[in-house]
Amino acid sequence: MLKKHNKAMLLTVAACLSISSLVACASKNTTTGGSASPASTAAAIATTAGPKAELRSLQIWQQEDYNTYPVAKFLEEKTGYKVKYDMLPQDKPQDKLNILIASGESYDVITSLGGTEFKALYADYAKKGALVDLGPLIDKFGPNIKSAVDPDALEAAKVDGKLYAIPTKSIPTASTSLYIRQDWLDKVGMKAPTTLDELVAVLKAFKEKDPGGNGDKNIPLTVRGDSPFIDNIVGAFGMPNFWNNVNGKLTPRILDPAYKDYINFAQDLFKQGLIDKEFAANKDATAKEKFTSGRAGIILMNWSDVPVIADALVKNVPTAKATFLPALKGKDGKIGLSANQGFDRISFIPKASKHPEDAIKWMNAKLEKETFKGMAIGEENKHFTFKDGTYTPIQPIFTDERNRANNFLMGSDDKNYPTYWQARVRKDLRLFEAWKFMNVTEANVRVLDPLGFAPYLPDFSKNFQQLNVMVGDYTTKLIFGAEPLSGLDAFQQKFKASGGDASFKEVNDWYATAKK
CATH class of the missing domain: 3.40.190.10 (Periplasmic binding protein-like II)
Incomplete structure (x- = not known):
């Protein structure tokens, strides 16, 4: 669908200068993946002595407060990380994102939408040195990321051959x-x-x-x-x-x-x-x-x-x-x-992050198979039932506690999520039948976006x-x-x-x- 032109897509000159300044300062006081030397991947992911770092995460806009939404508590229990969530504004989120990156706001993870204009912003940040290269961190602390996220999506998210973001794939649907x-x-x-x-x-x-x-x-x-x-x-x-x-x-x-x-x-x-x-x-x-x-x-x-x-x-x-x-x-x-085909959203770690290693460990823990499933659709026989390969939501608790779960995704279990996701459209039989007609009955006439x-x-x-x-x-x-x-x-x-x-x-x- 044609979108209105957003004049804020490109960074202002002032913001660009600030980003350059930020990178110079950030390099003095932030660690990267190369600073750790774990004995093994398992040891790196295991809980270390003492409390885990409290993380700050900036998310896309939603109606409910992320901090009080049930998925936040679920993830804290499963990953061991306490996270303070903020969100971008509903109107002109690009402007706010530019300001936060340029000012060096110390978020540990930032998730934006994944459309062309946001991919352009993300690439611009990466090229200006404002983001952490995730490759070394994922090699040490991200086995679930490597096994769960589609390799083609990871490849498409690279900028100049380096990976600066974890992409969350769109579910390919005719809409x-x-x-x-x-x-x-x-x-x-x-x-x-x-x-x-x-x-x-x-x-x-x-x-x-x-x-x-x-x-x-x-x-x-x-x-x-x-x-x-x-x-x-x-x-x-x-x-x-x-x-x-x-x-x-x-x-x-x-x-x-x-x-x-x-x-x-x-x-x-x-x-x-x-x-x-x-x-x-x-x-x-x-x-x-x-x-x-x-x-x-x-x-x-x-x-x-x-x-x-x-x-x-x-x-x-x-x-x-x-x-x-x-x-x-x-x-x-x-x-x-x-x-549609491509990225629903992208998650990256700014150089201003105080805890880049913990941020990757957190995102990796979210992609542990059962944790991801619980985050996405909840608990069997509480939030959904499973029969004959079909996940059916239990209402109203599914909508109350998992309707916004997709906004917590930072990468997805790309082999299983398309099946889990169908529980979301089974919330209303009319919704499911409409989706099914356009994407199952009419599947042979769908044409995926070749630039996705x-x-x-x-x-x-x-x-x-x-x-x-x-x-x-x-x-x-x-x-x-x-x-x-x-x-x-x-x-x-x-x-x-x-x-x-x-x-x-x-x-x-x-x-x-x-x-x-």
Whole structure:
């Protein structure tokens, strides 16, 4: 999903200077992995005489206080480490993170989100010497880290050949598609569309036959304003992800030959009144309100929203029923649902840490197999039941005590966590069925993000947000007619000159080696 440009992605000059100063100072008063000489790995991990160091951990934002959340107590009991948790703000966490790193705040572990902009910040910190090289520490104190975390993920987290962070992999899922009023389909006597042509026919019926009882106020399809590339529809043009394989080269959508075909299709929907005429101004809540109030027949939606949206819809329209559409086929059989791949979050140790060895020991202890399982989904027959290979949550205690467990992850048991994780979507049968439809029933049409495990790519990372915002804004203007499609060539040249060419070369230089 296209994200808004965040001007705080890059460090300010002042912050950069402060980071450089921090590194010079930190080297005088912090230890690294090379300072210890344990007799063996087992001895290194074993509890030493005296109390363990109290650690400070900076986490991503969540609604509950980490310090009082049940997982914190569980981890303290299992690892022996007492940890004081702070968290980044919900709004502009990058700004706060930059300040804390530059000022030398002595956190022992910092966990940020793992998207492109945060990977860029992390790599910048590493290059400026503000982070601890974790390689020596993991070699001495991290056998669980080595055995649990996917080696490909560890490799992708390296900067200039050195590992400065423990990545927590995303669960590879298709998340967003088109959610349709089944009762509207029933009223117009049609089945769920499976092709673009069938979709157009359904949208026309929704507009002309008034299945919602709203007269000319029916909205056949509504989307958010920051989603001009409509998931599922754009997959039918062979462009499910931001970058897609075109004749062996990873190519951004704006340079894909299919881009013009997609624009023509979306423009036609808009001209016929089949897509929300106000879509460009829609916030997420606006689009959802139009759907749950009974005015819209189809909405672009994440499967995780199903319970809330379904409840709100039925409250307003008691007879309403809704479901996700299957992946739509375009010409030449093109089809695809975008599926995420890469890092959900990354955890690193700043040079200002007072206890880097203990920090690694703590993260390693969290990845001991049974400790990790208990952290992630709790205790069998208390938080979940296990039958026929399936973990089913026990409510309400699972939600009360493990709903935020994923925010405590610093690396995961990548062989088992995808199975454990399914307990989270079984909290509500509607949630599970929505996830299952898009990721099990439709598994063969999911297309993983090809850049998910790409290493830090300087030009790509520097230009990513700016270029995507540029393309998103331009695409929106094309769809509602504020820009003529005849200007596409000129815009493509602007895109290339603004970092698109440099990104294309860098991405494909890496891709050529990754395919071998």
